[in-house]
Amino acid sequence: MVRSTILRIGHRHDRDQRVTTHVGLTGRALGADGMYLAADDPGVIGSIEGVARRFGGSFFVENNVPWKRCIREFRESGGTVVHLTMYGLRIQDVIGEIRQQEKVLVIVGAEKVPGEIYGIADYNVAVTNQPHSEIAGLAVFLDQLYEGKELDLEFPDAEIAVLPCKCGKEMVER
Numbered sequence: 001m002v003r004s005t006i007l008r009i010g011h012r013h014d015r016d017q018r019v020t021t022h023v024g025l026t027g028r029a030l031g032a033d034g035m036y037l038a039a040d041d042p043g044v045i046g047s048i049e050g051v052a053r054r055f056g057g058s059f060f061v062e063n064n065v066p067w068k069r070c071i072r073e074f075r076e077s078g079g080t081v082v083h084l085t086m087y088g089l090r091i092q093d094v095i096g097e098i099r100q101q102e103k104v105l106v107i108v109g110a111e112k113v114p115g116e117i118y119g120i121a122d123y124n125v126a127v128t129n130q131p132h133s134e135i136a137g138l139a140v141f142l143d144q145l146y147e148g149k150e151l152d153l154e155f156p157d158a159e160i161a162v163l164p165c166k167c168g169k170e171m172v173e174r
């Protein structure tokens with residue numbers, strides 16, 4: 001199955017902490033291996049790592065990653081670079097081809113991404129050609145990539161787990 005890793009670019013320390021944290025948590029929950037953050041924000045990294053430790057699995061986060069080097073090294077190791085943007089090709093037209101790749105680096109921006117990214121990416125992919133959010137775009141992209149199978153993912157070595165419950169909240173500590 002194709003593996004996915006997120007590259008978060010354009011993160012602004014004071015404005016984007018919550019959204020970037022949610023990009024990481026959404027990626028983790030929906031099957032990505034990890035997230036590279038192209039900014040220096042140890043607080044965001046710590047929040048995501050805390051959730052990953054308590055809820056299990058092997059999601060990684062890396063702080064302060066130079067994005068150009070990240071893209072170059074990912075590609076040199078055989079990966080495919082996907083940039084999520086409202087200006088890209090329709091996801092429903094390209095996801096089948098992307099699913100055939102071995103691993104993909106999924107780039108999501110904040111306010112505005114450097115123009116070069118559009119030329120560097122192997123695929124510029126739109127989740128509709130309407131403006132919305134990186135969290136929504138990433139969630140739909142991963143769900144389309146994994147065709148819903150990510151909903152059954154297991155997260156080994158969790159300290160706590162939620163028990164599905166019709167009403168109320170149930171958790172177990174392990």
Ligand SMILES: C[S@@+](CC[C@H](N)C(=O)[O-])C[C@H]1O[C@@H](n2cnc3c(N)ncnc32)[C@H](O)[C@@H]1O
Nearest residue numbers: 084085086108109110126127130132133134137
């Ligand atoms: C708030 S938007 C940025 C909007 C900005 N004007 C731009 O250059 O696209 C932040 C990020 O959300 C993602 N995004 C927003 N709308 C999208 C869409 N329709 N399809 C895919 N990704 C989208 C992109 O990764 C974008 O960099």
